[in-house]
Amino acid sequence: MRALLLLVSVACGFVSASEPPAVTVGNIRRVFHNGEHNAFTDLVRFRDKLYLTFRSCPDGHMVFNTASVIIMCSSDEGATWQQVHRFSVKDRDTRDPHFLVFKDRLFVYAGTWYSGPGKIEPKDYDMNKMLGFAVSSDDGVKWTDPTMLEGTFGLYIWRAAEFGGKAYLCGRRKPGYDIGPKGEGEKVQSLMLESDDGLIWKKRAFFQETGGDETAFLFEQDGSVLAIGRHGGGKNAQLIRSKPPYTEWIRKSLERAIGGPLVVKWGDSILVGGRHTTKENGAKTSLCWLVGDQVQEFAELPSGGDNSYPGFVALSPTRALVSWYSSHEKDADGKTITAIYLAELSRQQRP
Template identity: 30%
Template sequence: MKLMSVDKIWDLADHNAFTDMVRFSDQLYCVFREGSTPVSDDGMLRVICSPDEGNTWESVALMQMSHADMRDGKLVVYQGALLLFGVGSFISRVKQERQSYVWRTTDGVSWSGPDEIARPNDWLWRLCVHNNVLWGISYLPKPKGYASLYKSIDGQHFTRVFKNLNKQGYVNESGLFFDEHDNAHCLLRRDPVWGPEETALLGSSKPPYQYWQWQELDKRVGGPVSFYYQGHHYGVVRLYDDKTRTSVVEIDEQSAEVTELFSLPSGGDNSYAGVVLDKGSLKVSYYSSHEGKAAIYFAEIDI
């Protein structure tokens, strides 16, 4: 792999962060959070679109709620529609701290929603499609929290099929994909918040995904996104050793080692990438504050 180009594509808000990206109707769509700070009452999800492979971008949607910090937008193409998933972190509610939502569009312009999905307080993270089924992993950010497995056959109604998928420490963000043999692979972040565990976990499972094997990896990661290419497990993650940075890594599922292939221009507050792997290249959206305030970047990598 070789880094070909990196461009800053958005920095209009005080803090621009937490990206994802997908190709829909032969255009690139990127979503990210805008706010005054990384955690603030004014968080909203902006969707931008590029008709020319990332050279130019324009805003096409802005999702916000007056009573919630909208966070962690994720994009998925499913059954002919573009779905946007996100979480509302409520400002004043006592019994419910957060809710996962979905928006839907068939033309990239007019959106329906938001519609509530998943159980209250379950933070549904990145979704992926396998055999026309949507799969995703949620987490409950509490001292006795856990990661759970969800599925949907219509993109609207989600069923929690495995509550205690993992609870080995503060487990949270995940990267999930399925290989050509229908095996599931999960890169699961951990942080030393309510316990000492901090290195990432790697999970694998065969259909019907009710029994998972887990192993501890050798590095701590943040904001993971995983992808599968030519029989290898890759990811774009935040690494913490020496200095925080956004890096493309390979994950050896036999040795449980995370190998950094190269880092993207990044530093400070950074990571949370989206990837599009097609047309002979790997396109990556991510955010970083190495040039000042947190901004959105677009990188193209020759594979």
């Protein structure tokens, strides 16, 4: 069975080391808290600087038109950060920001729920009114206004990736844009969206025809794609693979649910991150290696309650930064805060 799993990995262009490297987690610190609900992080390197993005909302986690996206920059490998941009979209909750370096520009993509001029109740959340937006910059200083992404109406967009001169997004939607009450769960489809310019999008493929949810893509040099997909309805996450032209997809259930999944290649290993919930410890932000067709946890980051959605950027072959949000701390008055955190990862160099 082990040999068969290895053959599947090789066929799709991915080889996971049988003995993943040991990792030390250090320099854990809170890097942002402004009294608002801060969540859904991502990290990237662009023009020799690091960038961190997340949603911030004075009214909380749910759908509010007061939400906005903050972009921060570091010139010293993450030691200090300065805010360089903040944007919102009128009458929409702007959330789940993700970076993409594409055609010499830094894009920040965000999914937006329609909220109208005020708060709406969860029963009135309508995926059919979702719409993707982006801002971009060629220097990290001057940013465009939020631009509506053509082809994303009715789609909840998520993490972005680039391969072969094209950009890719995860987009999820109701089959046939079905009209009905919230609670879609198993009915939601996940699509791979494709773009030539980062702004105009079209469907490339279905990769989850039911139970679609947040999905992160990882491309190899031959165009093989490996994805970690959260599975709608709280089921275990899926390991999803395909090769060009992405007409056939291999799906395998992992041994845990993963909220806000991350998948990146670091050296010769594949790192998977996201929220892991157990009865004993509750919800925690977890980091794992992908070994064969399963994940092996190597770190549980300080976290609790509302948390996860990690970002990652390599500083060297043996050092990296990871970002996440969490509500495990309280302020001086004993009130729970939801803040942004960073930690440094150090891994053993293979001989």
